[in-house]
Amino acid sequence: MPSKKNKLAQYPSxxxxxVFITGGGTGIGExxxxxxxxxxxKVTFVDMAQEKSEMLRANAVxxxxxxxxxxxxxxRNIEALTGAIEQTREAQGDITVLINNAADDTRHALEEVSPEYWDDRFAVNLRPCFFSAQAVAPHMRRAGGGSIxxxxxxxxxxxxxxxxxxxxxxxxxxxxxxxxxxTLGQDNIRVNTLIPGWVMTERQMTHWLNxxxxxxxxxxxxIHKTLQPEDIVSAALFLASDDSAMMTAQSLIVDAGWT
Known part of the structure; x- marks a missing residue:
């Protein structure tokens, strides 16, 4: 019997x-x-989970x-992030697919948030998305387009x-x-938001869920089923491919109809 993997779409484009992926060492990113x-x-990914990331890379060789x-x-170190992007360009050519996946959803109470903690959360969850897009925009212009x-x-x-x-x-x-x-549409660069529901990654199951x-x-x-990382990644492949060539400025929700 054919496996589910064999039934999934292939995108020649x-x-x-x-491809450059942040937070690629664990969870959805993996x-x-x-x-x-x-x-x-050609995929390069960055992460702070060094041991798991090295294992992922080694197992894929x-x-x-x-x-x-x-x-x-x-x-959070923008200089290091843009340096990794440049290193990727040198190794595998201009980046034409950027996936800003890295995030940290550590729980925190309203009363406990300090200005420093607030800034740190934005330094992880928002600021890198802008500066990575800024860094890859010239790559995508040279290539005639791309997908963020x-x-x-x-x-x-x-x-x-x-x-x-x-x-x-x-x-x-x-x-x-x-x-x-x-801003970037005139250069054939598409930018979309992919919005997962509650995906049952290892982190979610060990930290927040029962x-x-x-x-x-x-x-x-x-749909009364548990969302898995594969459900989200299938949508990411579509958004990265030429099959979604006229799709931009959109928010694509994959949550089994939760919201």
Whole structure:
């Protein structure tokens, strides 16, 4: 019997594309690295989870048309982030797919947030999205176009109460995407927001969830199944490919009908 993997779409336009993914070492990002590599793309990813990232890279050697590359990077350090982008350009050519996936949804109470903590949350969850887009825009112009995918969140849409700095940053992501889409559209550069529902990654399951919460979320969804990273990555592949060539300034929600 054919596997589910064999039934998934292949996008010839992604073959040999230069792809840069932030937060690619774990969770949704880990699956993104693998699935883009399966498409024949040249993939470089950055992350702070060095051990897991190195393992992902090592396990992928020889499996795909191009071996994925890993660069350790704290994306709060914009100089390090733009340096990683330049290193990627030198190794695999101008970046034409950028996925701003890295984020930190650590819970925090309203009363406990200091100005310093607020700034740090934005330094992780919003600021790198702008500066990475700024850095790759010249690459995409030279290449005749490209796709920038900013990862959003349903958290602010459902009025989630346990992480106000995170939800505010994620709401701002959608405004940033639309602004960048207007700015860069003349260069055939598309910018969209991909918004996952509550995806059951290892981090979510070990930090925030228990079976009762999982069941409650499933009941509130139109499709009563647990979202997996693969569900989100399939949408990312579409947004990165030429199949979505006229799709920009949009927010694509993949949440099984939760919101």
């Amino acid at each position: 992604l073959q040999d594309k230069s 699956v993104m690295v693998t699935r883009f590599a399966e498409q024949g793309a 020889g499996l795909y048309r191009h071996d994925p590359s890993f660069i350790y990077c704290d994306i 995918i900013n990862m959003g969140s349903v958290s602010w849409r459902i009025k989630q109460i346990v992480m106000p700095a995170y939800t505010t940053a994620k709401a701002a992501i959608e405004g940033l995407s639309r602004s960048l889409a207007g 079976p009762d919460i999982v069941n409650e979320v499933q009941k509130d969804q139109c």
